[in-house]
Each structure stands twice: as C-alpha cells, then as structure tokens.
Amino acid sequence: MSHALGVVFLCSGSKCIFADMSNLEFSKSELRQIRDHTPGCLRVVHFNNAGASLIPETVGKAVQDYLQHEIHFGGYETAEKYAAQIKNTYSQLATYLKCDTSEIALTDSATTAWQRAFLSVPFQAGDTILTTFTEYASNYIPFLQLKKRLGINIKPIPNDEFGQVDLKSLIELLDHTVKLISVTHVPTNGGLVNPVVEIGRIARERKIWYLLDACQSVGQMPIDVKQIGCDFLSATSRKFLRGPRGVGFLYASSESSYQLEPSILDLHSGHWESSLTYSIRDDARKYENWEFNLAGVVGLGHAVQYFLELGVDRVWHRIQYLSETLRSTLSSLDGVEVHDLGAVKCGIVSFTSPVEAADLKSKLSKKGFNVSVLHPEHTLFDMQDRELGSMIRASVHYFNTKDEINRLADQIKLIISGSGKTY
Numbered sequence: 001m002s003h004a005l006g007v008v009f010l011c012s013g014s015k016c017i018f019a020d021m022s023n024l025e026f027s028k029s030e031l032r033q034i035r036d037h038t039p040g041c042l043r044v045v046h047f048n049n050a051g052a053s054l055i056p057e058t059v060g061k062a063v064q065d066y067l068q069h070e071i072h073f074g075g076y077e078t079a080e081k082y083a084a085q086i087k088n089t090y091s092q093l094a095t096y097l098k099c100d101t102s103e104i105a106l107t108d109s110a111t112t113a114w115q116r117a118f119l120s121v122p123f124q125a126g127d128t129i130l131t132t133f134t135e136y137a138s139n140y141i142p143f144l145q146l147k148k149r150l151g152i153n154i155k156p157i158p159n160d161e162f163g164q165v166d167l168k169s170l171i172e173l174l175d176h177t178v179k180l181i182s183v184t185h186v187p188t189n190g191g192l193v194n195p196v197v198e199i200g201r202i203a204r205e206r207k208i209w210y211l212l213d214a215c216q217s218v219g220q221m222p223i224d225v226k227q228i229g230c231d232f233l234s235a236t237s238r239k240f241l242r243g244p245r246g247v248g249f250l251y252a253s254s255e256s257s258y259q260l261e262p263s264i265l266d267l268h269s270g271h272w273e274s275s276l277t278y279s280i281r282d283d284a285r286k287y288e289n290w291e292f293n294l295a296g297v298v299g300l301g302h303a304v305q306y307f308l309e310l311g312v313d314r315v316w317h318r319i320q321y322l323s324e325t326l327r328s329t330l331s332s333l334d335g336v337e338v339h340d341l342g343a344v345k346c347g348i349v350s351f352t353s354p355v356e357a358a359d360l361k362s363k364l365s366k367k368g369f370n371v372s373v374l375h376p377e378h379t380l381f382d383m384q385d386r387e388l389g390s391m392i393r394a395s396v397h398y399f400n401t402k403d404e405i406n407r408l409a410d411q412i413k414l415i416i417s418g419s420g421k422t423y
Contacts, residue, residue, distance in 0.1 A: 050395035063299040089301030102283040110236035113250035117232035119263040127179040134187035163341025186216035192342035200229025243303035247296040252284035357390035
C-alpha cells in the first residue's frame with residue numbers, strides 16, 4: 001500500500017485498486033479521545049497488540065460491573081440479568097463477520113474454538129490436510145497428533161514470490177485425498193496477510209472443508225466470512241479486538257453445522273433423549289460448553305461494539321499506515337532488519353537487531369515499551385526456511401502514534417549503541 005496526498009493503492013493478492021482514503025483518517029481530537037479511553041496509554045507504549053492489546057476503559061468497566069453484580073447476587077442470577085448483553089455479544093460478532101448470529105459460538109480461547117472445529121471433521125487414514133508454511137505451532141501439533149493416530153497426510157502449500165500461499169501450487173496439490181484446507185490468515189511472526197478469499201473460492205469449487213485461523217486478523221481489518229467462503233473461522237478477544245482474556249469465538253457456517261458433529265458434547269450442545277439416544281443443536285452453539293466466563297463474554301461484546309463504532313475500514317487504514325511507518329523507521333536503523341513478508345501487510349512488524357531478541361525486549365520493557373519475542377518453534381517451517389532465530393515482534397494498533405514509533409526507534413538505537421556489538 002502506498003500513500004500520496006490522501007490517496008492510497010489497496011492491494012489484495014495481485015490486484016490493486018485506486019481509492020480516495022482521506023475520509024478514513026482519524027482526526028487529532030479523535031485520537032486524543034481514543035487514548036483517553038485507554039488508561040494503559042498513560043503508563044506504557046504498547047506495541048504488543050498481537051499478543052494482547054490494551055483494553056478500553058468501557059470494556060474494563062463492563063467486566064467489572066458484571067463481576068460486582070455476581071459477587072452480590074450470585075452467578076446464575078447475574079447471567080439472567082445480563083442475558084441481553086450476552087446476546088449482544090453474538091450480535092456484534094455477527095455484524096462484524098457478516099454472518100448470522102446462529103453461526104457464532106463462544107469459547108474460552110481461540111485455540112479451543114479452532115480445535116473444536118478441526119476435530120469435528122471426520123478424518124480417516126489416508127486423508128490429506130493442506131496447510132501453510134507459516135502455520136502456528138498450536139495448529140500444526142494437532143495435525144501431527146492426527147497423523148500419529150490415524151495416518152493422515154500433512155502437506156504445506158508452497159509460498160509464492162511474496163511469501164504467501166501460492167494459489168497455483170494449492171490447485172496442483174488438490175486430489176481426492178484432500179479433506180481439509182487449514183490456513184492461518186495472518187501468521188504470528190510477521191505482517192503477511194494470506195489471500196484467503198482466493199483460497200476459499202478454490203475450496204468451494206472442490207467441496208473441501210476450509211478452516212481459517214483469524215486470531216491475528218480479527219480486529220485489524222474487514223472480515224466477511226461469506227466472501228472468504230470458509231466453513232470455520234476461529235479468533236480471540238484479547239488481541240486486536242481489545243477485549244478481555246479468556247474468551248474466544250468460532251464462526252461455523254450453517255452448512256457445516258448441519259453436516260458435522262463436534263467431538264465433545266454436553267447438555268448445552270446436545271440433548272439427552274433416552275438411555276440410547278441424544279440429539280445435537282443445529283446451530284454453531286453446538287461447539288460451545290455450558291460453562292462460560294460470562295463477564296468476559298460481556299466485555300467482548302463491548303469491545304466489538306467499540307471497534308465497529310470507530311469504523312472497521314478506518315481502523316484497517318490507520319493500522320496499515322502506522323505499520324508501514326514503523327517498518328520504514330526501523331529499516332533506517334543501522335543493524336536492524338525487518339523480516340515481514342506478503343503483498344499485503346498488516347500491523348505486525350518483525351525484526352532483528354545486533355542485540356539478542358530477549359535481551360532487547362527486556363531493555364525496552366524497563367523503559368516502558370511493550371513488545372514480544374518470536375521463537376522459531378512457533379512457526380517452524382517458515383523460520384527454518386528463512387534461517388531466522390528469535391525476532392522482536394512490534395504490533396501497532398490505531399491508538400498508537402507516530403511519536404511513539406519514533407520514541408521506540410530512538411530507544412532501540414540507544415540500546416544497540418550501548419551494547420558494544422558490531423554489525
């Protein structure tokens with residue numbers, strides 16, 4: 001993406017469109033208000049939004065109010081009183097993802113959401129899973145478990161020249177054994193955005209189940225599950241949506257809910273009919289448990305509403321601007337190398353410096369800067385292929401500022417100069 005006088009080129013895969021984006025800018029007063037709504041901005045410079053973002057004050061208050069009511073009146077009674085707010089969380093997520101509320105399930109994490117979708121696919125020996133070279137460890141390990149238990153095949157799809165899923169190679173890998181295409185939308189270790197709409201088109205044409213891990217993309221950019229064409233999409237509250245921890249969610253298409261059965265059911269997802277029979281819910285909530293962190297669920301609803309009121313396109317535009325600014329600023333520092341791939345890049349920026357990643361993170365933390373460390377085993381194939389060791393991940397959000405980026409760069413420069421290391 002490139003900017004010039006309020007004009008931007010937005011690229012998706014190999015296509016670029018010309019658009020006037022000047023109306024998407026946040027005004028200075030809006031940014032001040034957003035930062036005023038974010039108490040953490042007074043204490044830290046937060047570039048760890050891909051780990052867990054700073055929670056808006058309204059979200060924190062919603063969680064606290066729920067817990068206070070539960071303390072004084074009881075858990076079941078509080079759930080009943082807050083039933084409308086709990087229902088609102090489903091509605092807000094459905095509005096964002098452009099689906100029906102019956103296609104939303106709530107869980108305790110993105111990992112649980114992903115696993116429940118994955119384990120509902122009826123794999124048999126000889127079936128094949130197609131995945132990415134940037135797949136996350138928490139997804140790939142279950143693939144390996146299934147390979148060990150059932151004898152399924154796992155085939156990573158080669159990358160194209162941008163480091164994203166190569167669509168031609170995907171088509172070439174398709175045969176009668178392919179049961180699932182499982183893709184990470186945005187990998188944990190960089191700014192890459194995979195071409196998920198194009199992948200979905202291929203999956204639909206071949207009638208292959210399509211599971212999308214959107215843990216790092218939800219809350220950054222527009223998500224239209226019908227346009228993407230996925231059967232499942234898993235995500236979390238705590239990252240770019242700026243919700244509380246301990247809450248995840250799953251989109252399960254009505255078609256998948258009709259055809260598939262979760263590996264685990266309880267009295268919420270199923271109904272005990274007789275000594276030999278049971279029935280299953282016919283919507284996405286069959287992937288839920290009866291027990292919830294309902295305070296977190298209420299908080300998530302407020303977080304999504306806050307995000308939608310700001311404007312999804314505006315958030316995405318600002319994140320891309322800030323991440324481009326951060327990449328450019330870091331690349332100008334002696335000894336710093338940015339490692340992000342992709343024709344389209346998002347708010348995650350990965351880089352190395354002459355200072356070992358864990359040491360740099362520690363030194364930055366002492367100065368009030370939040371970043372995280374990427375380890376090779378988290379995205380093993382990609383990191384090994386590029387011969388990368390541990391890296392720093394700095395992930396921006398719309399409440400960050402150019403001044404914060406400059407301060408981060410200045411601090412990194414000071415740490416490198418004081419390390420005595422050559423480059």
